[in-house]
Amino acid sequence: MAYFPMFVNLKDQPCLVVGGGMVAYRKVKVLLDFEARVVVVGENICDKIYEIVKKSNQLELQKKCFEDADCDNMFMVIAATDDNLLNHHIAEICNSKGIMVNAVDQKEDCSFIFSSYIKEKNLIAAFSSGGNSPVLAQYLKSQEKEILTPFLGELNEYMGKIRKRVIEKYDTEEKRKEIFKEIVNTAIENGELPQE
Numbered sequence: 001m002a003y004f005p006m007f008v009n010l011k012d013q014p015c016l017v018v019g020g021g022m023v024a025y026r027k028v029k030v031l032l033d034f035e036a037r038v039v040v041v042g043e044n045i046c047d048k049i050y051e052i053v054k055k056s057n058q059l060e061l062q063k064k065c066f067e068d069a070d071c072d073n074m075f076m077v078i079a080a081t082d083d084n085l086l087n088h089h090i091a092e093i094c095n096s097k098g099i100m101v102n103a104v105d106q107k108e109d110c111s112f113i114f115s116s117y118i119k120e121k122n123l124i125a126a127f128s129s130g131g132n133s134p135v136l137a138q139y140l141k142s143q144e145k146e147i148l149t150p151f152l153g154e155l156n157e158y159m160g161k162i163r164k165r166v167i168e169k170y171d172t173e174e175k176r177k178e179i180f181k182e183i184v185n186t187a188i189e190n191g192e193l194p195q196e
């Protein structure tokens with residue numbers, strides 16, 4: 001099955017990660033990369049997660065056993081324990097409450113899955129193998145890294161800044177598209193941002 005690539009606004013949204021191992025750590029890093037507010041509930045929490053909490057005020061740790069009520073008011077929940085039955089139970093709670101849920105290793109319990117992605121500022125490329133091969137998704141990411149460079153991230157910032165002005169100045173979509181294309185192509189050709 002192919003999964004629909006939806007780009008979700010996670011900024012300051014409460015997200016719960018259940019489990020405190022390396023898989024939970026990977027998920028926490030991704031959620032923080034997109035500015036979510038993350039709560040980790042884990043009986044044990046690994047050092048790598050403790051390292052992040054020192055640097056981030058968006059992360060809260062609760063060293064305890066999972067309780068159903070932990071899911072209340074969450075925007076998204078990740079069940080990342082090493083207990084498949086518990087992960088399944090967490091998915092059931094979330095599905096009954098309409099909360100987006102990812103249960104690691106159990107695609108059938110997931111309402112969404114994670115992608116392999118590149119992020120340069122707000123410019124994102126994301127790859128999914130539909131769960132068939134995370135390694136293949138990683139291969140695509142490594143190839144794409146040559147195209148989606150930090151420079152394109154900067155160019156995208158610049159395009160965001162001028163977008164409103166260009167839209168106001170030119171009266172047809174055709175003209176606006178032409179201008180946007182010219183700015184992008186010229187910047188890429190010159191390898192530098194336009195001078196204002």
Ligand SMILES: C[C@@]1(CC(=O)O)C2=NC(=C\c3[nH]c(c(CCC(=O)O)c3CC(=O)O)Cc3[nH]c(c(CC(=O)O)c3CCC(=O)O)/C=C3\N/C(=C\2)[C@@H](CCC(=O)O)[C@]3(C)CC(=O)O)/[C@H]1CCC(=O)O
Nearest residue numbers: 026104105113114115116117128129130131133134135137
């Ligand atoms: C993108 C990424 C993000 C992340 O980490 O969340 C991610 N897996 C990553 C890496 C990775 N995962 C695994 C390996 C070892 C090699 C291998 O097994 O293939 C490696 C490679 C490595 O470690 O380098 C093991 C693994 N993964 C899943 C299973 C269960 C199963 O297959 O049943 C098992 C077997 C566990 C076991 O054997 O016990 C399942 C899922 N992993 C997904 C995402 C979702 C589908 C993504 C897609 O559509 O491709 C999905 C369905 C669920 C989900 O988690 O959302 C991240 C790349 C980060 C990056 O960009 O670098």
Ligand SMILES: NC(=O)c1ccc[n+]([C@@H]2O[C@H](COP(=O)([O-])OP(=O)(O)OC[C@H]3O[C@@H](n4cnc5c(N)ncnc54)[C@H](O)[C@@H]3O)[C@@H](O)[C@H]2O)c1
Nearest residue numbers: 019020021022023024042043044065066080081082104105
């Ligand atoms: N999806 C993926 O990409 C992927 C990749 C590798 C492994 N896995 C699977 O993901 C699972 C987690 O992997 P890991 O390496 O992080 O495992 P781990 O054993 O290091 O961590 C499991 C965590 O779950 C916590 N936990 C267990 N029961 C709990 C409970 N009732 N309440 C709160 N916390 C509880 C433990 O305290 C621990 O912190 C494993 O089952 C593994 O097979 C998934």
